[in-house]
Amino acid sequence: LLTNLIKDTASEEQKQYLNVLEFSATNLLSVVNDILDYNKIELDKIELEALPVNLPGLLQKISNGLAMKAAEKGLEWKLEIDEILEERTIITDPTRLTQIIYNLGGNAIKFTNDGAVNIKVKFIEQNDKKINIEFSISDTGIGIDMDRQEAIFERFTQASSDTTRKYGGTGLGLAIVKRLLKLFGSTIQLESIPEQGSVFKFAIEFTLYNGRLEHVSGFTPVKTSLNGMKLLIAEDNSINVLLLEKLLAKWDVQTTIAANGREAVSKILNDDFDCVLMDIHMPEMDGFEATRAIRVLSDPLKAQIHIIAVTASVSHNVYDRIMAAGMHDFLPKPFQADHLYDKLQQVHKSRTLDTAIPVKAAG
Structure with a gap:
């Protein structure tokens, strides 16, 4: 995430160094992901x-x-x-x-x-x-x-x-x-x-695929605006919050911050969001407990809000716990900006389609 933000103001030479740094970090991350992916494949979770x-x-x-x-x-x-x-x-x-x-x-x-x-x-x-x-x-x-x-x-x-x-x-x-x-x-x-x-x-x-495409995966790295999207970030680490806010601002995403799970539930009760980035380990109320509390809210739209777990945990049962809590998806920390964008874009598209469907008048 950090290299992605710095590139905006870097010189061409600095960008080359940042690309190398990013590539090396990606390789290190791939080792961790290898272990996580093999575990998911073994459990038929992919x-x-x-x-x-x-x-x-x-x-x-x-x-x-x-x-x-x-x-x-x-x-x-x-x-x-x-x-x-x-x-x-x-x-x-x-x-x-x-x-x-x-x-x-x-x-x-x-x-x-x-x-x-x-x-x-x-x-x-x-x-x-x-x-x-x-x-x-x-x-x-x-x-x-x-x-x-x-x-x-x-x-x-x-x-x-x-x-x-x-x-x-x-x-x-x-x-x-x-x-x-x-x-x-x-x-x-x-x-x-x-x-x-x-x-x-x-x-x-x-x-x-024979349809008409506005965006083809793998064809262009350009990130289109996610303007209109409202995202709740449930995260207690101030550095992570800062990086996420800066990155999401580039995609025109409106963000609200909750420092723990209890705050996240409260903010969802009092406002409308398209999606939640839910850190798993937070004080007072963790991401699992917060998600379970959200899923039993009386307002069905709020209870079914799209929740993406964010976790650095590599325990063998973390995926099962995330799904059991009622979350839709997850991102392992540290994650790449592209992966976050792809997941948010899917939510944004589905929300846009939902609001675009005309309601048939009665009678």
């Missing part, structure tokens, strides 16, 4: 979203981050996309597809000391409703012994006993890729020769 996506745009965005990482190691980086895909818009979960490609691309860079890493995206076939696309991530890295090529897709497992010592990581990345691809109805294929490199391949059948 459901794929279905959003219209411009695939080349999404891939270019992923590639920009990975290219920087490859350049740091002096590696050649190449992204190849069949031209025919430029004219296609697909329905998919851009967050999970990004996670798969980012994990595979990041691994390829990590285990390659010289040479190149390539991502190829190939059109296979399509009909009126579906399109089949193949993804391959190749490298000229250390390769993987034949007898380890199945084991590396199991949790906390790497190619050799000294891999973690030399290269780091959790040993969860490929296990997550395998399980996410299963949700997409796909499987991963691996071809590898030790000391020569590896090629990871998978194919996914996507539904084609």
Whole structure:
């Protein structure tokens, strides 16, 4: 969040340094998210979203981050996309597809000391409703012994006993890729020769989107205004509040602050909001208790307000507790501005549609 705010007044050189800082922080966050995601997958808590996506745009965005990482190691980086895909818009979960490609691309860079890493995206076939696309991530890295090529897709497992010592990581990345691809109805294929490199391949059948788009996921990083949205921030950390207020002001979101869960319930009783960002750990009344109190309010509109939990907890049952309390969604701390925006935009769109539906007159 902080780098996102500083960029507004930074010079071009400062922006480059901030981009590197942000990229490094994102990598650290990805380790934490790997652990959280694997746990959610094991508990069958992940459901794929279905959003219209411009695939080349999404891939270019992923590639920009990975290219920087490859350049740091002096590696050649190449992204190849069949031209025919430029004219296609697909329905998919851009967050999970990004996670798969980012994990595979990041691994390829990590285990390659010289040479190149390539991502190829190939059109296979399509009909009126579906399109089949193949993804391959190749490298000229250390390769993987034949007898380890199945084991590396199991949790906390790497190619050799000294891999973690030399290269780091959790040993969860490929296990997550395998399980996410299963949700997409796909499987991963691996071809590898030790000391020569590896090629990871998978194919996914996507539904084609033929509607008219105002915003396509992955196509543009521009954040449109969320003007008219009223958001309650339930957060006891003043620094977090300051950062959120500054960020949300950029999106024209009107904010109100509650320092604890008891204040949050009181403010909802006395005002109308579109959404609540609910910190879990607060004094006097925590986020769980506050949510339960909101859900039993006599006003049905207030009782059903959209609540997004915000938590730094990595306990195995935090997701279950969030859902059991009656919250709609959650953001793990520290979160990225893009993730917050996407969740708020969904709420804003649904509220806009609700108010736009004409009420039929009686009689």
